[in-house]
Amino acid sequence: MAGYWQEQLRSRLVRRRFLGGAAGGASALLLAACGSSTNNNKPSSTNTANAASSTSANASPNAAATRAAGSAQPAAVASPQAKRGGTLVYHGVSITQPMNPATVAALASPMWNLIGDPPLRLNDKTYEVGEALIQKWETPAPDSVVLHLRPGVTWHDIAPVSGRAVTSEDIANAINFHAGKLKLTGYESQQFQRASNFTGMDTATATDASTVTLKMSSPSSAIFYGLSDYRVRMIPKEQIDIGFDDSNKLIGSGPFMLTPGFANPREYGGPFSVTANPKYWEAGLPLVDRIDSKNITDPAAQNSALLAGQIDVLSLVNRPAVDIQALAAQKKSLQLVDWPYGYWHWLLFNVGKKPWNDQRVRKAIFLALDYKAMGDGFYGNLWTYSGPLAPAYVQEAIPSSAIQKLPGWNPATKKDDIANAKKMLTAAGYPDGKGLSTTSLIYSHGPHFANATRVKSQLQQVFPQMTNELNVQDDSAAFFAQTAQLTFDFNFYGIFTPPDPTLDLVASYSTGGGRNYAKYSNPDLDKVLSSALAELNADPRKKLLMQAQQTLIDDMPYIPLYTANLAAIFQPGVQGFTGPNRPGPGGSSYAMWDYARYMSKSS
């Protein structure tokens, strides 16, 4: 564990040398590794969790695939030595909120990923929890987790902490802050968005100068993934008194620090800039001197800024394949990088309502649908088959390669599946869908709408007497209000998965779970999930999670349609982005800001 970062750096340099030094040969290797072109209508080999490959470039099956935009050729992106210095310009979110990492976790995360550090980070290759500000940890008893701080780390040289050392009191306080355990007054006490990461934790206490102890009311296997969430960034204890309204007064220990006066209240809502922290504890990082964030909301303006070279990096969230291809075709030297398992799309049944309370009807709908057509239709080849647990949870999920072979998902058995679907629906009393008059509640006109229209069209072909109306809500509050009122038969939405697989299943499927919108309840499943949450050993926990996934495939309260890859486009000279690999630390497009410390720009 101690040499983790050195190993990380070494492996990244090796990767860079491989990419840069191999020149034309690298293109061929990567082409073989990445497999598919953007036009072949098949998920690329890198898109599947367990894709077999004998090439070195694909040694990590989940590594981001780098392609030359606008062609099937992957780019030879890196030079032998990464250049130091220069300014990277990201398209990103603006300072539109108080930059409070606990109450507006996702929106504040780009800034905090640059200026802050998490307690733990997941290893990109093994997906195991690795060190960051916490260097070692142990669980001496089920009700206790002991965290040992990395020595020699300092906060940024900003008043009032003025570059002092990071202490165990800071870390304990910050963990309590994220967990919603601090006694705060006013609006700071409203929402602690990552509080569920700390399920089972009573309080965090500084037990000595370099140790923090988490007192647990119940054992939780989720705590370590929770501490490695990209949104959980550590702050000095003074920060809570300072508050988060003034963006000039945000203090972290991360690779970049705020440029004094970079923002002022008059420009609230504007973009931001950070400069390299010369005292950063990860030796040799960051590589660039400065990062500017440009705030561009409109997709056409984003594309124009990229083509004109005004921005170096553009993340592409929920963009249709046709849009990405058109953008890439305009400037072929752009680098398109995608990484799997980002955004989970679902069809949720209103399971409390007839006929969706009948497992046969749900299963018939599931078997009748063509998931490949849905994924290809919107995302081209930038998607992955997914079961009840998104394949992002590489250690715990049924891998997408296995999901792809199961009835319902398997394109090769679609004819048989449809025949079975017809039989099941007839047995349930709805031959050819007769008597089924359904409404789909859809969030926005993006991919969810594309999925819903394809579901409607596919169901009409299989069950000609079934009707389906589309109710699209572009406004999130209206969508969630109708979701809460259960005014739907099918609900189309999607989400970035949380960092811990057990918490993901608990939230989505357990009785009373926060994301269990249709109020599905299966007491047997609840027991399995409770056991998994309390199980601290990986193997028995994995068995329990596999059991839960099988139950959900049999019962099918949700249909996991697929997960969309995340993608970003880089200017030709930008190097060093390997792509995050899994949810939480790598599941959201915001998380890519955590990788800025590795990135460089050659021109």
Place this chain on the structure above:
Amino acid sequence: VSTYLLKRLALFIPTMALVLLFIVVLVRVMPGNVIDAAIADQSQLNKVDRRTLEHRLGLDQPIYEQYATYAGQLLRGNLGRSLWTGRTVLSMIGGRAWITAELTGIALVMALLVAFPVGILSALRENSVLDYLLRSFTVIGLTVPEFMAATLVLVLPAVWFAWTPMLYHEPSRGLPAHVQSLLLPAGILAMRLATSLARLIRTMMLEVMRQDFIRTARAKGVSRSGVLMRHALRNALIPVVTLLAIDLVWLISGAVIVERIFGVPGLGDLLLTAVSNRDYAAVQGITVLIGLFVLALNLVVDMSYGWLDPRVRVGS
């Protein structure tokens, strides 16, 4: 005049009370509220106690009580705190309003600089080729939507020349660049105002130029420019000023879209976000600000009539 002014100012209060009532009710009857927007998308293990949150935010009160509470705060100069971010609405609006004022101010100057020459020239050269060209230009300006013009000026140069106009540049990184970054969005925003004003100025100028007093002025030997500026234009201005006041409000509405496209962090952008988040306090605060602006503008317009045409007696 001072009595008239006082009466008009006194009318501000009931008018604002009505505007506020309308907004307070309207945003609350929209489907979904701030708690739907805030917590529904989170993977909490247990649902946040909705009632507790509603109580904390004062949303469990009947609407009329919420209205009374807010109106009372307002009278004390307190616009409240954002339900979403906890910031004071005044601080949120403060920085944003300035940027929108800059944008719309530049747009207004641009519109006036285009509208008057075009309108006057078109009237003076009635039914000439120039007149037809200028009128065609104004029709284009009126019919092309702002969002379309804004998108095209960004996308087409990017596709054709790998160049795009500068997006928003904050003042701390250089005032000239900041002003330059506002010119194009302001120009697009000015397009509709300029063309609608130009058409009205042309029509009014043609009407006034045919009046007897213009003929008399000419007969008395007043110079052409004197007739134009002192007699014709001044008399043509009353409906133009009225339209200008109405169009200024439209200018602020148009800024919502243009700000989004050009990445300008102004009031329009804030309003869109606040509506989407059901941030009632922020929506109300921005609406109050716009309401006050409109009322003040109307007052200024009414007062200007007397100056423009002494036959109009304010208060009579």
